[in-house]
Amino acid sequence: MDLNQIHNVYFIGIGGIGMSALARYFKFIGKNVAGYDRTPTHLTDELKAEDISIHFDDKTELIGLEYLNKENTLVVVTPAVPKNHLQWNYFTDNGFEIKKRAEVLGIITKDTFCFAVAGTHGKTTTSSILGHVLFECGVDVTAFLGGIVEGYNSNLIGSGKTVTVVEADEFDRSFLHLHPDMACITSMDADHLDIYGDVASIEASFREFADKVQDKNHLFVTDGLPLDGVTVGVGTGQFSAQNIRIDNGWYVFNVVTPHETFSNVRFGLPGHHNITNALLALAMANVYGLALSDIANALATFKGVRRRFSYQVKKTGMVYIDDYAHHPTEIDAVYQAVTELYPDDKVLAIFQPHLFSRTRDFADGFAKSLSKFENIALLDIYPARELPMEGITSQWLLDKIENPEKKLVSKAHLLPFIKASDATVIVTIGAGDIGEMVPDIKQLLDEKY
Incomplete structure (x- = not known):
């Protein structure tokens, strides 16, 4: 495939972190870039501010006329898109060049x-x-x-x-x-x-x-x-x-x-x-x-990656750290760093499990890792690309955690729960949409302290 012959690049799942990097790259080298995603996020807001057209309804009439020419259009699709996706099926049925993100990276590199x-x-x-x-x-x-x-x-x-x-x-x-x-x-x-x-x-x-x-x-x-x-x-x-x-x-x-x-x-x-x-x-x-x-x-000048042990609040009497960890080994790493840095503080860890299948497959590992924290709160499982699985819930996981200071909290009640906590170090953990709540949690803690 010759990218020089491509004028238009259309992304299905443009708000994904890896997909958006490709979108920025193609925009930078002068291609017309647009795409679909399921819901607006801070990242899609940033892409729109960079003059990339994005919509959130799966309708073929929203694709845009310039992206309907299969001779010079590349369609990039995320594996998380369901098989019944209307836009994906339109491009497939009409013989467009469709590639996964990794395939496009392979071509570029x-x-x-x-x-x-x-x-x-x-x-x-x-x-x-x-x-x-x-x-x-x-x-x-x-x-x-x-x-x-x-x-x-x-x-x-x-x-x-x-x-x-x-x-x-x-x-x-x-x-x-x-x-x-x-x-x-x-x-x-x-x-x-x-x-x-x-x-x-x-x-x-x-x-x-x-x-x-x-x-x-x-x-x-x-x-x-x-x-x-x-x-x-x-x-x-x-x-x-x-x-x-x-x-x-x-x-x-x-x-x-x-x-x-x-x-x-x-x-x-x-x-x-x-x-x-x-x-x-x-x-x-x-x-x-x-x-x-x-x-x-x-x-010495590397400042870190957003959502990787990312300090949101760092004041005397209050530290708030956000981390993308979504596997027991990663949670262990967060725990090691927190306890090394703040051995005498009361720590509250808030975890949003990611995927029903991952929660099922690593339930005992999650329970062991989360039990190390002094205080733990669980949000409901973030489904991402999956449908619910019978019996696999955050309450089921919570019951496996040995720490007596544990609680199931809904997203709607998370901010009041945090406001009432007397923890001096708060850590939010998970790969789901908990990251979208970080600015609100940061604002709450900035106002409280």
């Missing part, structure tokens, strides 16, 4: 030097750090990201033509469409069992992805994963963080590489998992050819 970041956790943070490092070090890069990067206020970094950074998403085996020159794998935990069926199938898919990197010196893996590659880790691995300490809210550590040791690297994101993410980005950038001193300077 095929003729670039492509860095691909894979893993069931840490993809967005690691790829954002890497994109920031490359950009700050003067590399001609475009990074397509699954989160809004603080300081850029976008899920796109740079406008380079020769180097790309992409998230290699294991959902629906999408990452097998990519052509990585250099890659890393952060983790291979069980997830998306509705797609894969079992852990062995997930691991097999990651191995297939890893095999796409011919030179194993260009494949970086968190130490302990059963893969051949350059190992990275906290206190272990060929690239390792040593002598970690906390200085005024910063991590400070030494980096030991196969060739040298670099002291006093400063990094501002909490949690040891984020040190690993930073090290993976550092290792890739260093092997690509950048000096450790330049990489370290860039790491």
Whole structure:
């Protein structure tokens, strides 16, 4: 497919975090861009402000005349779209070029030097750090990201033509469409069992992805994963963080590489998992050819990713943190960071489970992770692309949590519940629409404190 022949790009599911990065990219290079999504969000508001036409009704007459010419129109569709979607069926029935997001990324990146970041956790943070490092070090890069990067206020970094950074998403085996020159794998935990069926199938898919990197010196893996590659880790691995300490809210550590040791690297994101993410980005950038001193300077200026341990309120007597965590391992990482930073505070964690299937498959893991928090509140399950499953509810999950200080709260009653709480650290957790409530929670706490 020749993107130069494409004048119009139409997105079904344009408000998705990965889809919107592509929409911004195509708008930037001069294509006509429009799309559909189910509901308005802060992200769709931002896209509309960038002069991208978006509507929220599934009607073929809303598509727009310029997007009805199949000779020069590309349709990009998210896997979450239901099979009975009217616009999708119109484009399918009329022979339009229809691609998934990962297929389009594969086309865009095929003729670039492509860095691909894979893993069931840490993809967005690691790829954002890497994109920031490359950009700050003067590399001609475009990074397509699954989160809004603080300081850029976008899920796109740079406008380079020769180097790309992409998230290699294991959902629906999408990452097998990519052509990585250099890659890393952060983790291979069980997830998306509705797609894969079992852990062995997930691991097999990651191995297939890893095999796409011919030179194993260009494949970086968190130490302990059963893969051949350059190992990275906290206190272990060929690239390792040593002598970690906390200085005024910063991590400070030494980096030991196969060739040298670099002291006093400063990094501002909490949690040891984020040190690993930073090290993976550092290792890739260093092997690509950048000096450790330049990489370290860039790491010190990385401000984080929205909804990844994102501080919303940080005052004496009140801290509010928002995080996208939607898997037990990710919740454990949030807990580790919160308790390391605020060991003496009363913490309230508010979790919105994401998907009925994920809640069912990892119920015991969720219960174990959430039980660690002193106080826990659950919202109803966010369904996303799924229909309800009999017996799989937030109350069912709540009953498994051992912590006595637990409560089921509706979204309608969440703000009064938070207002009445005496917790001094509040954490909202989840990948659903809880993120849309963050501004209101922040405003409530700013007014209260």
